[in-house]
Amino acid sequence: MSLAGLRVALLAPIAWPTPPAGYGPWEQVAYDIAEGLTERGLAVTLFATGNSRTHAALDSVVPVGINEDPALDGDVYGALHIAKLFSRAGDFDLIHNSFDWKPLTYALATTAPPLVTTIHGFSSPQILAAYYAAASRSFFCSISNADRDPGLDYLATTYNGIDPAAFTYVDRPGDYLVFLGRFHPEKGTHLAIDIAKRAGVRLKIAAIPQDVEYFRTQVEPHVDGDRVQFLGPVEREARDALLGGALALVHMTTRPERFGLTMIEAMACGTPVLGARMGSIPEIVVDGETGLLCDDVEDAVRNVPRLRDLSRRACRTRVETTFSRERMIDAYLDAYARALAAGTPPAPTASALAARDRDYWDRPQAFTDRREKPRTLRSGNPFARRS
Amino acid sequence: MSLAGLRVALLAPIAWPTPPAGYGPWEQVAYDIAEGLTERGLAVTLFATGNSRTHAALDSVVPVGINEDPALDGDVYGALHIAKLFSRAGDFDLIHNSFDWKPLTYALATTAPPLVTTIHGFSSPQILAAYYAAASRSFFCSISNADRDPGLDYLATTYNGIDPAAFTYVDRPGDYLVFLGRFHPEKGTHLAIDIAKRAGVRLKIAAIPQDVEYFRTQVEPHVDGDRVQFLGPVEREARDALLGGALALVHMTTRPERFGLTMIEAMACGTPVLGARMGSIPEIVVDGETGLLCDDVEDAVRNVPRLRDLSRRACRTRVETTFSRERMIDAYLDAYARALAAGTPPAPTASALAARDRDYWDRPQAFTDRREKPRTLRSGNPFARRS
Numbered sequence: 131m132s133l134a135g136l137r138v139a140l141l142a143p144i145a146w147p148t149p150p151a152g153y154g155p156w157e158q159v160a161y162d163i164a165e166g167l168t169e170r171g172l173a174v175t176l177f178a179t180g181n182s183r184t185h186a187a188l189d190s191v192v193p194v195g196i197n198e199d200p201a202l203d204g205d206v207y208g209a210l211h212i213a214k215l216f217s218r219a220g221d222f223d224l225i226h227n228s229f230d231w232k233p234l235t236y237a238l239a240t241t242a243p244p245l246v247t248t249i250h251g252f253s254s255p256q257i258l259a260a261y262y263a264a265a266s267r268s269f270f271c272s273i274s275n276a277d278r279d280p281g282l283d284y285l286a287t288t289y290n291g292i293d294p295a296a297f298t299y300v301d302r303p304g305d306y307l308v309f310l311g312r313f314h315p316e317k318g319t320h321l322a323i324d325i326a327k328r329a330g331v332r333l334k335i336a337a338i339p340q341d342v343e344y345f346r347t348q349v350e351p352h353v354d355g356d357r358v359q360f361l362g363p364v365e366r367e368a369r370d371a372l373l374g375g376a377l378a379l380v381h382m383t384t385r386p387e388r389f390g391l392t393m394i395e396a397m398a399c400g401t402p403v404l405g406a407r408m409g410s411i412p413e414i415v416v417d418g419e420t421g422l423l424c425d426d427v428e429d430a431v432r433n434v435p436r437l438r439d440l441s442r443r444a445c446r447t448r449v450e451t452t453f454s455r456e457r458m459i460d461a462y463l464d465a466y467a468r469a470l471a472a473g474t475p476p477a478p479t480a481s482a483l484a485a486r487d488r489d490y491w492d493r494p495q496a497f498t499d500r501r502e503k504p505r506t507l508r509s510g511n512p513f514a515r516r517s
Numbered sequence: 518m519s520l521a522g523l524r525v526a527l528l529a530p531i532a533w534p535t536p537p538a539g540y541g542p543w544e545q546v547a548y549d550i551a552e553g554l555t556e557r558g559l560a561v562t563l564f565a566t567g568n569s570r571t572h573a574a575l576d577s578v579v580p581v582g583i584n585e586d587p588a589l590d591g592d593v594y595g596a597l598h599i600a601k602l603f604s605r606a607g608d609f610d611l612i613h614n615s616f617d618w619k620p621l622t623y624a625l626a627t628t629a630p631p632l633v634t635t636i637h638g639f640s641s642p643q644i645l646a647a648y649y650a651a652a653s654r655s656f657f658c659s660i661s662n663a664d665r666d667p668g669l670d671y672l673a674t675t676y677n678g679i680d681p682a683a684f685t686y687v688d689r690p691g692d693y694l695v696f697l698g699r700f701h702p703e704k705g706t707h708l709a710i711d712i713a714k715r716a717g718v719r720l721k722i723a724a725i726p727q728d729v730e731y732f733r734t735q736v737e738p739h740v741d742g743d744r745v746q747f748l749g750p751v752e753r754e755a756r757d758a759l760l761g762g763a764l765a766l767v768h769m770t771t772r773p774e775r776f777g778l779t780m781i782e783a784m785a786c787g788t789p790v791l792g793a794r795m796g797s798i799p800e801i802v803v804d805g806e807t808g809l810l811c812d813d814v815e816d817a818v819r820n821v822p823r824l825r826d827l828s829r830r831a832c833r834t835r836v837e838t839t840f841s842r843e844r845m846i847d848a849y850l851d852a853y854a855r856a857l858a859a860g861t862p863p864a865p866t867a868s869a870l871a872a873r874d875r876d877y878w879d880r881p882q883a884f885t886d887r888r889e890k891p892r893t894l895r896s897g898n899p900f901a902r903r904s
Contacts, residue, residue, distance in 0.1 A: 209622035210625070
């Protein structure tokens with residue numbers, strides 16, 4: 131289908147510029163969406179940091195990424211960033227929100243064109259209250275089939291995609307495992323270390339510090355510069371070489387992964403994934419073909435010698451056919467067309483309403499770091515549906 | 518003037534119910550505004566927690582105060598609370614925001630009736646960016662002449678007011694000093710202790726813990742149950758008795774006070790104020806008449822014996838004539854009338870724009886806890902004025 135000329139406002143996160151120089155998966159995806167839609171002839175306005183780069187029109191409030199300048203208050207500039215887009219809502223045929231839950235509350239407050247929200251994950255169970263409240267105002271896209279909240283109805287799964295041309299395909303398997311991302315228990319760096327040591331294979335770690343305490347106690351003590359190497363965060367070109375030269379990417383998450391951009395980046399380089407059989411990973415990795423799914427550390431250690439036998443070409447092909455930027459753009463164009471045809475989101479289904487009334491903590495995919503039981507907005511939504 | 522029938526939406530904070538049972542000065546003021554306006558015949562809708570009490574219409578998203586239920590996420594429910602009001606903007610002739618800066622960003626995003634924002638204080642210099650951005654969308658009221666940012670133009674100073682009938686006048690001076698409020702270095706509990714000890718007068722402290730470390734190190738070690746007594750937080754009736762029975766309220770702040778509701782509550786009971794000559798205190802306390810202003814601890818210790826000679830009747834009268842709920846309502850009615858007549862806020866004056874371009878940290882009333890230099894939105898506001 132063609133949506134050429136459609137005026138789309140795309141709201142990117144502002145933790146980093148779009149695209150980011152190094153870490154910044156959400157900003158990277160927002161960049162690729164803006165570029166891809168623009169190439170397809172849509173009239174895209176990207177709302178991102180002032181130092182962003184795009185072929186779309188750029189509008190911004192915050193000069194640089196919040197994480198680039200400690201003096202910037204993320205709450206204040208986040209709110210102004212969102213408000214800037216909604217203050218121009220009349221200029222657009224569709225708004226695509228790729229900046230978490232807060233924009234939903236502005237959509238509740240305004241009369242805006244159809245809104246499509248990509249849910250990159252639920253940072254805490256409490257934020258479900260915002261999604262439930264806004265269910266009549268926004269269409270939702272999940273980034274994997276696994277990462278769906280049973281209390282929401284979804285328009286589509288729109289897998290993240292990358293430009294395969296931005297990654298160098300390497301035909302020969304390397305001799306080390308690689309861990310890429312950020313240091314947080316849920317990303318399982320400690321498991322990657324354990325697996326590499328027990329399998330007798332070198333591990334290279336490139337990540338940004340998020341949970342510093344975790345890094346200090348669970349990662350740093352194992353770094354010896356040889357068997358376990360810590361490279362710091364790596365930027366674009368170094369990342370490409372690091373991924374391409376690896377035997378496999380280790381992605382042993384401890385809670386269900388939502389998507390996992392690094393997995394498709396690795397596969398684009400021909401590098402398979404040694405991953406947990408959990409969350410989105412079984413959707414992204416074809417077990418025994420583009421990677422090996424593992425039930426636990428034992429299983430992973432046993433699988434390491436088999437990684438060499440996987441077809442690196444199959445990994446690359448998997449990205450080209452399913453996780454490329456163009457497939458992502460196709461998925462969004464389809465989602466946009468359906469949102470425009472519907473106008474407003476359908477009323478929640480009975481099963482969604484029932485799920486909202488069930489206790490979040492009874493659900494199968496709970497968060498590992500449980501704290502307080504949240505109150506959430508149940509079926510009795512105080513926001514009346516707009517006619 | 519009469520604004521009878523005017524449809525006003527009043528946005529209260531949601532940390533506590535409106536009115537609060539104990540601590541909760543902003544909620545208390547919001548309650549008094551809602552009651553006072555309703556008595557004057559305005560059609561008020563109060564947006565507050567579900568367990569609030571009002572003669573106005575009540576609308577709410579959050580069932581109880583954020584501080585009453587640790588499972589409630591203040592960010593999520595704060596945003597939904599604001600969104601609820603703005604989703605009904607068309608129902609009102611005027612919106613009165615008494616809930617800090619975030620509603621300003623919703624006002625930027627929507628077409629709403631005239632908006633009047635009471636600035637209860639700037640919690641950090643960074644939030645000035647939101648006020649500057651919204652200067653063309655909201656009229657601003659300060660709660661004292663002292664608490665004005667030079668980069669903003671103000672519609673009025675609207676002093677907080679209380680219902681004198683809710684406080685029992687006591688004609689005889691008591692024999693103890695009292696500290697009321699919350700434990701934070703800027704409120705100067707440690708100075709009150711120092712002054713009481715050196716003056717040889719008993720001190721009674723009733724406050725909620727805010728800065729727990731401060732309480733543990735600077736307050737608790739001095740509490741002996743006799744010369745320095747800690748009563749915990751006190752609710753309505755106990756507060757009335759505690760204030761009325763005192764020789765004076767000690768209010769030796771270490772940074773400029775914005776208003777200081779406890780001072781007028783004390784004066785309503787006939788109790789004068791021993792206060793710092795700083796911020797709003799010289800506006801509220803008539804030096805030598807309803808209290809004594811002090812330049813430092815030495816000065817305060819010297820002043821303690823003089824407190825007994827002040828007229829307690831003068832204290833009560835000061836509240837009745839200047840800081841009563843009815844005077845506050847008069848001030849808001851006047852502010853509303855002017856906002857309605859103007860329609861939209863005037864363009865910032867040259868002096869306001871110049872002040873925005875000056876470095877915040879060069880200003881006379883700086884915060885004592887300086888950290889990072891903030892970036893703020895200067896004259897080049899990315900939000901174009903709406904026509």
